[in-house]
Amino acid sequence: MRGSFFEGEGVALSREAAQSGVLFPEAIRCALEDGMAQDESIVLLGQDIAAGFPFGATRDLAGVFGEERVRDTPISEAASMGCGIGAAMMGVRTVVEVDFAGFLLLGLDQLVNNAAKLRYMSGGQLRVPLVVRVGQGPFGAFAAQHSQAQHAWLASVPGLALCVPSDAQDAYTLMRWALRQNDPVVFAEDMRSYRTKGALVREGAEASEAAAEGEAAAEGEGSAEGEAAAEAEDLPRARVVRPGRDATVVCFGFGTLLALSAADELATHGIELEVVDLRLLSPLDEHTIGESARHTGRVLCLGEDPLLGGITAMLAAAVDHTAHGTLIARLGARHWPTPFGSSEELVYPSADSVVAAVRRLIEWPNAGQAEITNGDFQMASMQ
Amino acid sequence: MALIRNFEEAAYRAYERNELEGTIHASIGQEGVAVGVAAALRDSDKMLSHHRGHGHALAKGVNPKRLMAELFGRADGVCGGKGGSMHVADVKCGFLGSLAVVGSSIPLAVGVALAARRAQEDTVCVVFFGDGGVNQGVLYEAMNLAAIWKLGVVFVCENNAYAITTPAKKVTAGEGVQTRAQAFGLSALRVDGQDVEEVAGATRTLVAEARAGQPALLECLTYRFLGHSRSDPPHGRYRTREEVERWQGRDPLVVLAHEAGLDAEECVRLDAQAQAEVHEAIEFARASPRPTAEELAKDVWGDV
Incomplete structure (x- = not known):
């Protein structure tokens, strides 16, 4: 049977799916832009994000929101992840970008030991509203270290949510959702999706107002019940x-x-x-x-x-x-x-x-x- | 300092009676660092710590009863009994957490300082680590970030000369962490960690700089009078009795009493006062129930 699946009738999507609409990374960019416009606490951290390298998901955001909010980091995944967590603990909603799956491992101590566990270990005193964007799967013939799939590992960590959007619209919708959560979300972007396109409708003003109610600082138990209700209702x-x-x-x-x-x-x-x-x-x-x-x-x-x-x-x-x-x-x-x-x-x-x-x-x-x-x-x- | 000393002695005895589970890392002998640093901070300043962090927590104002209950794993513990000795946080006091993976709390301080910058506050974040943490790469990533972004972080190295059994000198190249920090453009001082006034003075200088956006490092030379944890005797395996006794001769409580001109009677009175407070803390912890399964299931993610 070995190899036979590749010799059958050809139904595979072409590498550059001929769809119309918005490219997958552009949908993410729109979600970040709309989220950042609505919530001034959101800060992006990552390598080359001001330039939008390599897939365009942060393109032009530094121009719109300034480099205080779109911060290029050195190639220091552990400290960048830790910095994102520390800022998130203090109520600065942070999006840390890790371009390729292999690089995530350098930040994994921070993500797994700190982001995922701080709320629990502190008895609910700390919340970590962190979103980690990370590429998954194969892409561009980059071979073994760039191209890998880590879904089972990430899903097995208590304290992390794992988003796996399949198209441009859902990448937008799920990213907007992730940006409203008060606990860490790993946003796993299948890199083969970066060349796919799809229709995109951005959230309107009404949705934005509803989302604003879901925001909360990372402290106190006063509004915890309200937040919990919003999260439960909101789960995709x-x-x-x-x-x-x-x-x-x-x-x-x-x-x-x-x-x-x-x-x-x-x-x-x-x-x-x-x-x-x-x-x-x-x-x-x-x-x-x-x-x-x-x-x-x-x-x-x-x-x-x-x-x-x-x-x-x-x-x-x-x-x-x-x-x-x-x-x-x-x-x-x-x-x-x-x-x-x-x-x-x-x-x-x-x-x-x-x-x-x-x-x-x-x-x-x-x-x-x-x-x-x-x-x-x-x-x-x-x- | 008397409170920290008595607190940890009492916790240690409770551990020996099997009233405490897990392990315990006492900072007895290092109290001058915790108290000296905390004395130079405002209430609104933040602190992050490591596995040997009871002293830091108490110095930052964490209630001893609730801290003891946390060590006992009880529901009235400061983290509901879910964190234990090595994972203590009391956000209201600005004590954001002690974390058990060596060095892992360090980059969080950069983020905490970044958040202060975003909020246009001049609070600083102090993060403690030991001579063991000095050889974690993330320390230098964090120093670099703090320096390029001009953030209010004060890195405090408690150099107690041993990472468990390994002498710092054997595993640390060059002149040590002070010169390494200077290479990143940080203000860096080295002080006698047994002298609480000296620690406080140096911290005040560095905190003032950090508030103005100049990150800093303070290296405190100190010594733990007990072993790394309970499984480790104070001397014998890797430290000589003479060395331990020499450092015990520089007990930070005695150094302070001498400097402050306290007579024996006053010292006994302060000690008794601390003992009474710790006795109350032990009784409070004993009386507190263990967290229920329902409480243990909370605060994982989202509404659960």
């Missing part, structure tokens, strides 16, 4: 981006585009695929996953990290937990570092491999577990 749910009856793909980020593309292809063969776009991996919307699983009875969990310890294992467990008896398959990355060049396509799932995995899932006669890596398809009976 997973969404069914395409309804279907034969099988479900539970996915996120660029994987959602792969699943939608696969659904188009499968529809030509009479297979109706339901696509559930998770939007957040933590907190995880198990309710929506369970509803879709009970509806179709067959679920493909799609992720970008390896199957061993990867996010798809957690998604499969969520399916089993909420809809026991569902036939579950997982499609993730090969257990390799990302190779250089276009060979990266061998590692990560594609629309073709989603199509093939869904076909196998539908053909599978009995309830059981199916394990599928890209180009290396395995299914195991539960017996």
Whole structure:
């Protein structure tokens, strides 16, 4: 089976998806701009952000808001992250940008030991309204260190929320949401999405006023109940981006585009695929996953990290937990570092491999577990 | 200083009676640093600390009863019993937190100072670390940020000469942290940490500079009279009895009593007063319940 998924009928999205509308990084830029205009406490920290390098998500913001609020940092990820946390503790809402997944590791002590735990360890005295933007997945043939997927690690840390937007509009919506939270949010941007485009409607004045009510300083318990209510009401749910009856793909980020593309292809063969776009991996919307699983009875969990310890294992467990008896398959990355060049396509799932995995899932006669890596398809009976 | 000394002695005894869980890092012998630095600060100034931070917390005004209850892991602890000895914060006092990963509180101070700048306040943030923290890379990243952005951070190195068992001299190249700080353009002083007046004087000088946007470093030469934690004897394995006794001869409480001209009677009275306060703190901690599972589930993220 090895390699066969790449030789089938071509349904993969082209590398530069020919969509119309606003580029994904531009949508993030719009969200930052609108958020910063509304909330003067917001400060951005990161390398080369005044210039908007490398993907344009902070382009021109220094010109609009000044370099006091759009601060270029030295190449010091640990101190930049720590500085962002310290400022956030004192009520300065901070967005720390880390361009590539590999660089996040230098700031991970600060993120995991401090940002995620300060509120808990202080018995609720401290809040850390921090947003960390970080690239994930493969992009631009940058190879093993720039291109990696860390979703399972990040989702496993209590005290962090993990956003995984799939299109330009949702990147905007989720970033505006993240900028209203009083606890840390990791905003994981699939780098393959940077070249995708989509329609964008920016939040209007009404929404902005409602959002302003959600703001709060990082101290005191006086308004804690009100804040809590706002947060609970506000939590973005997973969404069914395409309804279907034969099988479900539970996915996120660029994987959602792969699943939608696969659904188009499968529809030509009479297979109706339901696509559930998770939007957040933590907190995880198990309710929506369970509803879709009970509806179709067959679920493909799609992720970008390896199957061993990867996010798809957690998604499969969520399916089993909420809809026991569902036939579950997982499609993730090969257990390799990302190779250089276009060979990266061998590692990560594609629309073709989603199509093939869904076909196998539908053909599978009995309830059981199916394990599928890209180009290396395995299914195991539960017996 | 008498309060810190008595507080930590009492906590240590409670630990030996198995009333305290986990471990405990006493700063006995180093009280002059905590008190000298805190004496030079305003209430509105902020402080960050490390795993050996009870003295810093008390010096910044944290209530001894609630601090003791935190060490006991009780619901009336200053962090609800969820932080414990190594993770204490009392935001109302400006004590923003002691953190257990060596050096990890350092860059937070840069952010706290940045927030003060944004609010157009001239408060400073003091961050403590030891000679062990001197070799964490993030210290130099943080010094650089504080220097290029001209932020009100005062880095305070409590050089007690040992990172657990490892002598600072064996693992620290060059002249030490004072000259390293000067290389970043920080104002940097080195003082006798056993002399609380000297610490306070130097801190006042540096804090005044920091308020005006000149970050600074203070290195205090000091010594912990006990081991690193309970598992470690005061002397024998890596410190000689002679060395420990020589430093005990420079007990910061005795140095102060001498400088302030206190007679024995006055010293006994101050000590008894501190003892009574600590006794009350122990009783308060004992009487406080453990946090419930419901309380332990709170303050994770969002509304939970």
